[in-house]
Amino acid sequence: EDKVVQSPLSLVVHEGDTVTLNCSYEVTNFRSLLWYKQEKKAPTFLFMLTSSGIEKKSGRLSSILDKKELFSILNITATQTGDSAVYLCAVDSSGTYKYIFGTGTRLKVLA
Amino acid sequence: GAVVSQHPSWVICKSGTSVKIECRSLDFQATTMFWYRQFPKQSLMLMATSNEGSKATYEQGVEKDKFLINHASLTLSTLTVTSAHPEDSSFYICSAAPNGETQYFGPGTRLLVL
Numbered sequence: 001e002d003k004v005v006q007s008p009l010s011l012v013v014h015e016g017d018t019v020t021l022n023c024s025y026e027v028t029n030f031r032s033l034l035w036y037k038q039e040k041k042a043p044t045f046l047f048m049l050t051s052s053g054i055e056k057k058s059g060r061l062s063s064i065l066d067k068k069e070l071f072s073i074l075n076i077t078a079t080q081t082g083d084s085a086v087y088l089c090a091v092d093s094s095g096t097y098k099y100i101f102g103t104g105t106r107l108k109v110l111a
Numbered sequence: 112g113a114v115v116s117q118h119p120s121w122v123i124c125k126s127g128t129s130v131k132i133e134c135r136s137l138d139f140q141a142t143t144m145f146w147y148r149q150f151p152k153q154s155l156m157l158m159a160t161s162n163e164g165s166k167a168t169y170e171q172g173v174e175k176d177k178f179l180i181n182h183a184s185l186t187l188s189t190l191t192v193t194s195a196h197p198e199d200s201s202f203y204i205c206s207a208a209p210n211g212e213t214q215y216f217g218p219g220t221r222l223l224v225l
Contacts, residue, residue, distance in 0.1 A: 032213075034213060034214075036216075041218050041219055042204045042216040042217055042218050042219040043155070043204075043216050044216075045213055045214075045215065045216075048213045088154060088155070090155075097143065097145070097208045097213075097214055098145065098157060098160060099145075099155075099157065099214065100157075101154045101155045101156070101157075102154060103153065103154045104154050106152075
C-alpha cells in the first residue's frame with residue numbers, strides 16, 4: 001500500500017529559528033513529490049520535486065528530494081510567526097495527478 | 112498560478128438533506144478534477160477523481176451513491192452529498208491540474224450537518 005509519512009507531527013519554535021520538516025514515502029510508481037502550506041483554508045502550493053539532489057528555493061523556504069532514500073525535507077530559515085501553518089507533503093504515484101497526502105506537520109512559530 | 116473556486120464556502124444543513132458543492136476552474140480547462148475531504152487535524156483524503164464526460168472514479172471506502180459527482184463541462188465539477196448526516200460534516204476541497212501541471216486547490220467548503 002502506498003504511503004506518505006511526515007515528521008514531526010507538531011513543532012513549536014521561536015521566531016528566527018530554522019526548522020526542517022521531513023517527508024518519507026513508499027509508493028509503487030513515483031512521479032513527483034509536492035509540498036503545500038495550509039493555514040485556515042485550502043493548501044497553497046510551495047514546491048514540486050521530481051529529481052534527486054536538486055534544491056528548490058523560494059525565499060526562506062527550500063526543499064530537496066532524495067529518490068534513493070525515498071524522502072524529502074522542507075527547510076524554513078529565520079522563521080516568522082506567519083510561517084505558522086500545517087505543512088503537507090504529497091506524492092503523485094500514478095502519473096495521473098492523484099496525490100497521496102501525509103498527515104502533515106503542524107508548525108507554530110512564537111514571537 | 113491557476114485559479115480554482117468553490118461554492119459555497121460554508122454550508123449548514125439539517126440531517127437528511129442533500130448539499131451540492133461546486134468546483135470551478137476559472138482560467139483553464141480541466142478534464143480531471145479531484146475531490147478531497149479533510150476532518151479536523153487530519154490530512155486530506157482523496158475521495159474521488161472527477162472526469163469530464165464520464166463517470167467519476169471513487170476511492171476505496173467512499174460510497175458513490177452518497178457522494179454524487181458530476182463533471183458536465185471542462186470548467187465545472189459538482190459534488191452532491193446526499194442525505195447528509197452529522198458524520199459527513201467536514202471540509203471538502205477540490206483541485207485541478209491545468210495542462211498537466213501541479214494541482215491547484217479550491218478554497219474549500221466547510222459542511223456542518225446538524
